[in-house]
């Protein structure tokens with residue numbers, strides 16, 4: 164990343180919600196000291212499971228929510244207090260769009276463009292994003308993916324310096340997703356700071372210059388995709404063996420740190436980190452069982468492998484690190500499981 168002043172700096176960000184009636188009126192802490200930087204000319208991604216705290220972090224970074232601790236600097240200002248001083252320089256695409264249902268996309272984009280001194284040409288933006296096909300249909304009649312494209316256009320029409328995109332590919336078909344990705348890369352190349360959230364590994368891996376993985380309202384890892392997927396040389400590659408033989412699971416392989424994934428077609432895959440010891444364990448096991456694999460490969464570790472490892476080996480959807488993100492806050496600021504009662508509240 165460049166050494167110039169970042170577009171966005173977040174340090175030690177804390178956010179509490181409540182009081183929550185279901186928790187006897189206690190507050191819940193959802194952000195526990197999040198830190199991040201977003202540079203101009205880069206796509207910075209907040210990657211996390213549902214409920215990790217991505218949207219809350221973005222809302223604080225945009226000045227929509229007041230932090231309960233820590234600092235946020237957006238274009239050199241505290242966004243919560245700066246108001247109009249920075250609003251025209253920031254584009255925001257919210258989850259669920261927040262679009263007025265009875266307005267038509269063309270009218271909406273012309274209206275939003277009219278609020279800025281040097282906006283994009285709404286017609287050109289609509290053509291680029293394929294909105295012209297439904298430019299005169301009321302927003303409430305549009306599909307989720309069509310609304311998503313209108314929301315993106317509304318975020319970009321003012322020619323912002325920083326753009327916040329919350330789950331930008333949600334609901335898009337593959338072609339629209341490709342168009343949106345190309346546009347995001349172009350904006351990045353034109354020098355904009357792009358901050359996006361996603362829980363989709365593929366989006367993060369394809370788009371990001373720098374990734375912050377957050378879980379339970381905390382930073383758990385950060386780096387470029389290359390750094391995150393390869394900074395541990397011994398864990399940089401994933402070992403995969405495919406064989407056509409009925410097999411469910413194997414304790415011997417499990418003990419060696421390898422997992423067996425059967426599929427419907429009677430094949431199975433043995434997956435693990437490609438250390439020499441694992442390779443030796445697998446080949447010895449194959450020999451003992453008289454199985455000749457149809458494929459044996461060592462692949463680069465993907466962002467998903469890193470993420471699942473950090474999230475405790477469960478699926479990306481709903482993976483946790485052991486404590487729920489909205490667990491109550493104890494007096495010392497530590498999260499506690501929901502079943503336990505803290506002695507006090509904040």
Ligand SMILES: Nc1ncnc2c1ncn2[C@@H]1O[C@H](COP(=O)(O)OP(=O)(O)OP(=O)(O)O)[C@@H](O)[C@H]1O
Nearest residue numbers: 180193211212213214215216217218219220488489
């Ligand atoms: N107003 C609120 N009151 C209480 N809890 C809230 C409130 N807003 C968010 N939360 C909780 O804060 C946590 C973080 O929510 P947030 O929307 O930031 O997560 P996220 O990572 O963006 O998730 P998703 O991918 O599902 O959008 C969640 O547990 C959520 O239930």
